[in-house]
Amino acid sequence: MAKETRWARRPYDGHAINQPLEPDYELLQVGPGTPGGEFFRRFWQPVAMTDQLGEKPVAIRILGEDLVIFRDLSGRVGLLHKHCTHRRASLEFGRIEQNGIRCCYHGWHFDIDGTILETPGEPEDSEIRHTICQGAYPTHEFKGLVFAYMGPPEKQPAFPHYDSMDLPDHDLVPYSIHSPCNWLQESENSMDPFHSVFLHGRVNGPQFPGLEHFVALPVVAYHTRPEGIVYSHSRRRDDLILIRFHDHFLPSLAQNGGMFQVLSEPKTFSRTSLTKWVVPVDDNNSRKFGWRHFNDKDEVLRQGNRDEVGWEAVDFYGQTAHRSYEEMQNNPGDWEAWTGQGPMNIHRREYLGVTDEGVALLRDKLRQGIRAVANGEDIAVPQGTPKKPFHTYGGDTVLRIPKDNQDDRAMIDRVQRAVADIYFAGDAYEGEDRTEFIRRGVAEKFGSAT
Ligand code: FES
Ligand SMILES: [Fe+2]
Structure with missing residues (x-):
């Protein structure tokens, strides 16, 4: 591999550095599974303003993940993966319920922690809702901001009060x-x-x-x-x-x-x-x-x-x-x-x-x-x-x-x-x-x- 040229060392020599260099991905990447992304997921951090939470769910993107955030009719804040765990319709088009949110496509109903409350088109004795959950993250509302923890549950720290x-x-x-x-x-x-x-x-x-x-x-x-x-x-x-x-x-x-x-x-x-x-x-x-x-x-x-x-x-x-x-x-x-x-x-x-x-x-x-x-x-x-x-x-x-x-x-x-x-x-x-x-x-x- 050619030796990397990081800086021009002569006047009028932009040509020496016209090839792109790679970013420092270890520090800069934030998506799921990246070292930087997993690091970030060990902390509580704000993901929304409470002013954003009205009658409709809001699609947001945090740490490279597509999410939906909403306040249910009981007043609790839910932060769920945007795509429904059934067939991946977007919950930004869902209906906010007393407890959680209902997907617009086939009516699956999710609580704010991702628990499936109903799968209405499935047989009465369907085990689906006891088997899987919608992806969800815990939130904490404080003075107009909604904080979330997006890391592994077993590593979740208490919400830090500064x-x-x-x-x-x-x-x-x-x-x-x-x-x-x-x-x-x-x-x-x-x-x-x-x-x-x-x-x-x-x-x-x-x-x-x-x-x-x-x-x-x-x-x-x-x-x-x-x-x-x-x-x-x-x-x-x-x-x-x-x-x-x-x-x-x-x-x-x-x-x-x-x-x-x-x-x-x-x-x-x-x-x-x-x-x-x-x-x-x-x-x-x-x-x-x-x-x-x-x-x-x-x-x-x-x-x-x-x-x-x-x-x-x-x-x-x-x-x-x-x-x-x-x-x-x-x-x-x-x-x-x-x-x-x-x-x-x-x-x-x-x-x-x-x-x-x-x-x-x-x-x-x-x-x-x-x-x-x-x-x-x-x-x-x-x-x-x-x-x-x-x-x-x-x-x-x-x-x-x-x-x-x-x-x-x-x-x-x-x-x-x-x-x-x-x-x-x-x-x-x-x-x-x-x-x-x-x-x-x-x-x-x-x-x-x-
Ligand atoms: S895609 Fe959500 S209920 Fe079917
Ligand atoms: Fe400044």
């Missing part, structure tokens, strides 16, 4: 946005704090009010956790150090700092304004499901607009397909960046630099998990209950610390790592006790500066 699901005074507004590309491209955008400098700053001008300081290159510290990666990216503005924490929990949950904040005075452990999962539709399409957090404490600018949050919409720039091509070219946003990489990015064609450490870390972490599942090993999945939720860290801390004229970036790095240590030590506590521990710890460490 601390960000009920932060005091936070009102969660659900939303969902499609991207015509592999899921990892959007997730990598969140693991790349350097793109903000250029995409949201130097190249296109500031895109997010209150975040104009994004034009400065951040000082970044990454922390690997059993369930994912937490990082902080920090910048100086006058005598303030702005430390923004970001979460990525596997497979694809991301939380950033505040969207619309006043960052002109010290604050400690303000919380995220965005909780989002990038869910694979199939190898070349993904759908983000998440919540915008509205609150008066962490978004004091009050520029957010809940009326602009929902199906195919969120209230900050550049996140959807729904702008003119001219506007996309004039002022490209995140959506153009990750979808523009193509339906499935070719990693071997990339040339990663030092600013891509987060992307590389995420790929490594995913690969470890994918291989562990493929080898029959158990993996760390987020676990939490309303009383003892899974702890997350996304949000902002702002400290008043004068510039170090010797090496300010090294000092900023020491500060953000010390703050992270205090955040993580706070894991021994819950709720207000945790917040209090972190605030006190930061105040003690940095004295009256905070």
Whole structure:
């Protein structure tokens, strides 16, 4: 086989790299039976907005599987394989019943767990309904999103409750946005704090009010956790150090700092304004499901607009397909960046630099998990209950610390790592006790500066 040519190494030599290279299928494929797909199926993740569930069943596609989702007349949510187990008519044309759904073709009636309740054309004593089931997955409805677990039943974890699901005074507004590309491209955008400098700053001008300081290159510290990666990216503005924490929990949950904040005075452990999962539709399409957090404490600018949050919409720039091509070219946003990489990015064609450490870390972490599942090993999945939720860290801390004229970036790095240590030590506590521990710890460490 000819040696693979990954990059052009001379001017005017596009010809050297005009042959396609294979994508990294181990990481990128999500269909049934693929290593990445089986990994994804070990986690609960959102598959629909409850607003989608009306009088008719809805055909959806998740992880390369065609499914139908509906709310039966008892109010329960069913998530079934789309094709009827009898002769594969689509249940999107079925009739919703008190319990479950009835296929339009020969009237077989399925409960939400896939149990066959009736096979009306078959003899009374037919054993069919005691022998087989329609394919089905368990669901959990929470604050406007429907989550599902699509893995083997014997591996099903309890639905994980994250601390960000009920932060005091936070009102969660659900939303969902499609991207015509592999899921990892959007997730990598969140693991790349350097793109903000250029995409949201130097190249296109500031895109997010209150975040104009994004034009400065951040000082970044990454922390690997059993369930994912937490990082902080920090910048100086006058005598303030702005430390923004970001979460990525596997497979694809991301939380950033505040969207619309006043960052002109010290604050400690303000919380995220965005909780989002990038869910694979199939190898070349993904759908983000998440919540915008509205609150008066962490978004004091009050520029957010809940009326602009929902199906195919969120209230900050550049996140959807729904702008003119001219506007996309004039002022490209995140959506153009990750979808523009193509339906499935070719990693071997990339040339990663030092600013891509987060992307590389995420790929490594995913690969470890994918291989562990493929080898029959158990993996760390987020676990939490309303009383003892899974702890997350996304949000902002702002400290008043004068510039170090010797090496300010090294000092900023020491500060953000010390703050992270205090955040993580706070894991021994819950709720207000945790917040209090972190605030006190930061105040003690940095004295009256905070
Ligand atoms: S195909 Fe569904 S009942 Fe026959
Ligand atoms: Fe961005």
